[in-house]
Amino acid sequence: MKVLLIDDSATMRNIQKSILSQIGVGEIEEACDGQDALSKVGAFQPDLILVDWNMPNMDGITFVKTFRKADKATPMIMVTTESERARVVEAIKAGVNNYVVKPFTPDVLSQRINEVFAKTGVPS
Amino acid sequence: MDASSIKPFIQSIQNVFSTMMQLQLEVGDPIVKQDDEPSFDVSGIIGMSGDVVGSVVLSFPQETAERVVALFTGMPQEEIGEALPDAVGELVNMISGGAKGHYQDRKVSISCPSVVIGANHKVARPRDVPCIMIPCDTDCGSLALEVALRDCKSNETKGQGAVAAA
Numbered sequence: 001m002k003v004l005l006i007d008d009s010a011t012m013r014n015i016q017k018s019i020l021s022q023i024g025v026g027e028i029e030e031a032c033d034g035q036d037a038l039s040k041v042g043a044f045q046p047d048l049i050l051v052d053w054n055m056p057n058m059d060g061i062t063f064v065k066t067f068r069k070a071d072k073a074t075p076m077i078m079v080t081t082e083s084e085r086a087r088v089v090e091a092i093k094a095g096v097n098n099y100v101v102k103p104f105t106p107d108v109l110s111q112r113i114n115e116v117f118a119k120t121g122v123p124s
Numbered sequence: 125m126d127a128s129s130i131k132p133f134i135q136s137i138q139n140v141f142s143t144m145m146q147l148q149l150e151v152g153d154p155i156v157k158q159d160d161e162p163s164f165d166v167s168g169i170i171g172m173s174g175d176v177v178g179s180v181v182l183s184f185p186q187e188t189a190e191r192v193v194a195l196f197t198g199m200p201q202e203e204i205g206e207a208l209p210d211a212v213g214e215l216v217n218m219i220s221g222g223a224k225g226h227y228q229d230r231k232v233s234i235s236c237p238s239v240v241i242g243a244n245h246k247v248a249r250p251r252d253v254p255c256i257m258i259p260c261d262t263d264c265g266s267l268a269l270e271v272a273l274r275d276c277k278s279n280e281t282k283g284q285g286a287v288a289a290a
Contacts, residue, residue, distance in 0.1 A: 008236065009210055009211075009213065009214040009217075010207070010210050011196065011197055011207060011210045011211040011214050012214055014197065015144075015197070015198075018198070054217070054221075054234065054236060055236070056236055080221070081217055081218050081220070081221020081222065081224075081234075082221060082224075082225075083221065083222065083224075083225035084224070084225055084227075084228055085228065101225075102217075102218045102221065102222075103139060103140045103143035103144045103218050103222070104143065105143060
């Protein structure tokens with residue numbers, strides 16, 4: 001499985017990478033903001049995208065809206081400190097498939113990923 | 125700022141430390157911080173804007189910061205080096221974001237974090253916004269959360285009340 005991690009914090013990317021490795025994700029690409037992600041997503045062709053909300057240059061919600069214009073299928077999970085109901089609704093409307101609020105435990109992130117693949121089908 | 129506006133920050137810092145680092149955090153009595161008092165050696169700073177404006181500062185002595193970041197990142201303390209500011213920034217980001225979640229009736233945005241490292245630094249704030257310092261103790265050492273916020277919506281409501289009363 002290929003996962004694109006988008007977060008401006010290298011620390012958070014490392015924490016998520018470690019959790020993804022534990023659940024058997026083989027290939028991980030990293031991006032430090034929405035713009036960086038847009039430049040990498042085409043070549044990487046991820047099976048799943050984990051995206052933060054608050055980032056410099058291009059934030060996560062703008063990335064989701066932009067990416068969804070061209071790709072309606074690739075599952076996306078927003079991983080963010082934004083916990084207000086209005087924000088969750090905004091992200092779902094923009095096209096994310098699930099939502100994880102920071103701080104999170106490895107179990108919560110794994111569970112949200114499993115929930116997404118239960119709906120969309122596990123990539124081969 | 126009143127006691128109720130500090131509570132979300134206390135709950136949030138305890139949640140972040142226990143969830144991400146399995147670290148118990150004891151909170152002391154909050155005090156009003158004087159303008160000329162320096163922070164500790166390492167400070168992560170988040171700005172808040174919208175209906176609530178001001179800043180949130182998570183400040184540690186260097187040694188405590190390194191121990192906390194070692195737990196947070198899983199890195200050995202002696203290898204932390206350049207990872208320190210990024211990790212401290214992410215911690216204050218999670219604490220502020222968690223507290224912001226309690227303002228369901230307010231529109232509030234948080235900035236990307238900044239981190240200052242150096243002994244005796246001071247974080248400047250508007251003079252009319254009091255800064256409440258929440259002292260905290262952990263097995264990694266002592267640290268402080270400094271919250272200086274103005275609830276603009278609450279002031280607005282009070283103002284409208286005053287006009288109505290007049």
